[in-house]
C-alpha cells in the first residue's frame with residue numbers, strides 16, 4: 001500500500017460522505033475537515049466503544065466533560081505556556097515551512113534549499129475572553145483534554161466517593177496550531193481526544209502503566225485492527241515529554257509510515273503537584289487505611305479520535321477484482337444493514353420497508369430500492385455495511401429473506417422473525 005491508497009481513501013471519503021474538506025465552497029481551510037453523515041456515525045461509534053470500555057465495563061472509572069476554555073493559569077501550571085512549542089524552520093528557496101524534526105539537517109527536504117535558523121513556536125491558539133482585548137484577558141483553546149481532568153480531581157474524588165486507584169475519562173475537542181498539518185485527518189488543527197487519567201499510589205505506578213499499556217493495545221485489536229499493523233514505540237530519554245517519566249506510543253502502519261495513534265504516559269505527580277503549587281489548593285489524597293497523605297501519581301492513556309477513525313478506514317480498505325470493500329468491524333460500521341427489495345413491485349418494497357422499520361429500533365439501517373441488486377450490494381460494500389437483506393418473491397409467500405454478509409458475500413436464508421436477534425449478536 002502506498003500513498004495512492006491514501007488518495008483513494010480520501011476520494012472515497014469525500015464521495016460517500018465520510019469526510020469533506022472544511023469550508024469547501026470557499027476553497028477549504030488547511031488542516032480542518034468536516035465529517036459527513038457516515039463519518040459522523042463512525043466517529044460516534046468509535047467514541048462510544050471507548051467510553052463503554054472505560055466507564056461501563058469497569059467500575060473504577062468516572063466520566064467527565066470539562067469546558068474547553070479554562071483559566072489561563074491552568075496552562076502556566078501545566079507547562080504549556082512556556083514549553084508547548086515546536087521548533088520551525090523555513091526554506092529560503094521554496095519558502096516551505098517545516099517542523100525542525102522533519103528535516104534531517106540544514107537542507108530543505110523538498111528542494112534542497114538552505115533553511116533558516118530554527119524558531120520556537122507555541123502551538124496553543126490564543127484568543128480573548130470578554131469585550132476588552134488586553135493581555136489580562138488572554139485565554140487559550142485547550143491543546144489537550146487532560147488538564148480539565150486534573151483540575152477536577154478533588155471534585156470527582158469527593159462527589160463520587162472514590163478511593164485510589166481510580167480513573168477519570170473524557171472525550172472532547174483539542175486545538176493545536178500545528179506547523180505542518182498533513183496526511184488527511186492524521187494531523188489536524190482542531191481534533192478530538194479520548195483521554196483517561198488513572199490516579200494511583202506512587203509505588204504501584206509501574207504496575208498500572210503495564211496494565212494500561214496492554215489494555216489499550218487490546219482495544220484496537222478488539223476494533224478489528226490487524227495486529228501486524230500495530231506496535232509499541234518506547235520513548236527514549238530524548239523523546240520523553242516534559243511531564244513523563246516513561247512513555248510508550250501505540251503506532252499504526254499507515255501508507256505514509258508507522259505513526260503514533262495513542263500515547264501512554266507515566267506522568268508521576270507532575271500535574272497535581274504543579275496545580276497545587278499554582279492554585280494554592282491542597283491536591284493530596286488521604287489514605288484512610290494507612291493514615292498517610294500523598295499526591296497520587298497518574299498513568300495517562302491519550303488517544304486521538306480522528307487518528308483512531310483513520311486507522312479504522314485504512315485498515316478496512318480492500319480492493320477485490322470487482323469491488324472495493326471496507327471491512328470495518330460491525331461494531332463501528334456506520335450502517336449495520338442494507339435492506340433491498342429485489343424489484344420495485346409485487347409487494348416487495350412494502351415487505352422490505354416493514355423489515356426496515358422493525359430493525360431501525362435496534363440499529364442503523366439503510367433502505368435502497370434503486371438499481372440492480374449487484375450494484376446496491378457493491379455500494380454498501382464500499383462504505384463498509386456488514387450485512388445486506390434482500391426481499392424477493394419467496395419472502396411474500398414464506399416470510400423468509402436472504403441475508404448476505406459483506407466479507408465473504410455468502411448468503412443464508414432466514415425467517416424475518418429471527419433477523420433482529422441474528423444481527424444484534426453480531427454487532
Ligand code: ATP
Pocket residue numbers: 144176178185186187188189191192193260261262263302303304305306307308
Ligand atoms: P505527534 O507527535 O503526532 O504530534 P503528540 O505526541 O503531540 O503527537 P499527544 O500530545 O501525546 O500527541 O496527544 C495524544 C493523542 O492525540 C495522539 O496520540 C493523537 O492520537 C492525538 N493527536 C495529537 N495531535 C493531533 C493532531 N494535530 N491531529 C489529530 N490528532 C492528534
